[in-house]
Amino acid sequence: MIWFIAANFGLLVALVSLVLMLLGRKSTLIFGKYPCKGPFYSIKYRIALWLLRRLRLHFYKRNEELLSSSAHLATIDCPQPLTDDPKSYDVVSFMAANAAGVKLMLTLERRRRGVLKAAFYLWLPGDGLLCSPRLPDMVHFTSEGGYGESSEFRGAGFHIFPVRSMRSWRLLYNGQLRRNGELLDVKLDLDFNSTAAHFDYNRDLSSALIADSIAREAWNDTFYGLLKRVGQVLDKRTHYEQSGMLTGTIMFEGRRRELKLRGFRDHSFGTERCLSSINRYVYFALLLDDGSSMVVGNLSQPSFFLSSLKMGYFCTAEGVYEPITASNFELYSYGEKGTPPQHQNFIVNTADNVYMVQIEVEHSAIRYVGGDWESKVYNQFVACTVNGIAGQGHAEYLYRHNSGRPEEVAAEDPIWYQRIKRFERSLSNMELMNDLEDEDFIF
Incomplete structure (x- = not known):
């Protein structure tokens, strides 16, 4: 009897080992980066889909009352305290457009010790592109000597702040913007207002899209280790978007211009925003003339077992989000060699509809x-049609950039920041310098 039990146990162990070995096989890679569907894709997809639904039940649906409460929303929809973690970040962004072709993109990223990464673009038909004067560099400094943390989205002439959580934000700018090499004095005063709910990427992104990405990967020991700490991973990254309206004025060259745009507000914070681990991403924000809108993206981050994660949603004119469940937009087909295409045509699906995007x-x-x-981003200002409905919008193509920040740009940084960056580079090269051994990280 004991021999029978031992034999069956040994057979079970061998069977489990075989299954794990098969699930851990690597799929064929396109361009050495993007995995195809392997021979066990269907099995892995079903397992991943079941697991994702269980995890979301545990982390979100069981806590839905708390997560949707006014108190919780007020806690997350404001500038977040930066922790001692060197990778701690807090980002707010806006993308907007209107049928006349006006397009706006603004992002402010708070980092430790008063470092602010800022970018602003405003495309005005007839006037051209106005942008932040330091671009393509985004690094700004809001504290003296690197001491004292900023508690606001403020700096580089900008001040962005919530008026009413998940309903209204204010965007102010007083400074200079560049147009064709010329610096213009500009004042911007905008209100973002929304009655729509927010789309939380951890909670609302289609499980089918995530399962598809995971099922293409090799399920190895690192992957299983990641599963054990899913809760910690979710705690380290929060990303949500909200559809709404931007209204207000811009003043430059003695002219006052009224702006009324439809767009998205993005808020991301946590400690897991390491650009050096991202291979590529493409992101579209499309605002259609009938009041609806669409976000479509594809992220390649192999170190996080997401070599090709599709994402996004369609948002109705009434502010109802329909998560994208499938898309034929593949990174390897669009700008893989480092130059984004000037035209893109692809199809996306939601649970109830199919959309042809041009x-x-x-x-x-x-x-x-x-x-x-670490990364180079092409910001594209685009016209589009979705199922024949015209619109305007934005596209972002991100690529790895290995040439570093030019010395002539870094030479303008405060001495304390230059010292920290030398410290970080010395550790990356395993060459800790004696005079920097007590320095701090900032990333």
């Missing part, structure tokens, strides 16, 4: 993201 680029600009310019 995009034409009208203008573009380049910025570099990260303290050491």
